[in-house]
Amino acid sequence: MTQENEVANVAEAVTKRFGAAQILINNAGTNIRKNLVDFSLEEFRSVLDSSLISTFLMCRAFVPSMEGSGYGRVLNMTSIMSHVSLPGRTAYSPQRRPCLD
Numbered sequence: 001m002t003q004e005n006e007v008a009n010v011a012e013a014v015t016k017r018f019g020a021a022q023i024l025i026n027n028a029g030t031n032i033r034k035n036l037v038d039f040s041l042e043e044f045r046s047v048l049d050s051s052l053i054s055t056f057l058m059c060r061a062f063v064p065s066m067e068g069s070g071y072g073r074v075l076n077m078t079s080i081m082s083h084v085s086l087p088g089r090t091a092y093s094p095q096r097r098p099c100l101d
Contacts, residue, residue: 001028001050001054001057001058002046002049002050002053002054002057004057007054007057007058007060007061008061010058010061011061011062014062015065020065020066020069021062021065021066022066022069022071022072022073023072023073023074023075024058024059024062024063024066024073024074024075025074025075025077026054026055026058026059026074026075026076026077027077028050028051028054028055029050029051029054029079029092030046030047030050031047031089031091031092032046032047032091032092033088033089034088035087035088035090036090036091039090039091043091044091047091047092048091051092055076059074062074079092081093
């Protein structure tokens, strides 16, 4: 869910089948476990994007149809890693608290 076209396809399919969404649950995320110095930039970005970019894109796709409908909820799931980290979780831990207005 890190590509705009992927998210657009999901939003279109959901709307076509169920109508405008009233609830969005952002729960996507991946983790690559390795030491910070062993990450490639591509790997590090893929972990960040799976949580942050996917949340942004999904909200951007679904929230507009919730506005003005009288009801709408966005639930951003997180991990215990947002509070307590472990070795090898450098890319995953610091960004597990997505915040939306």
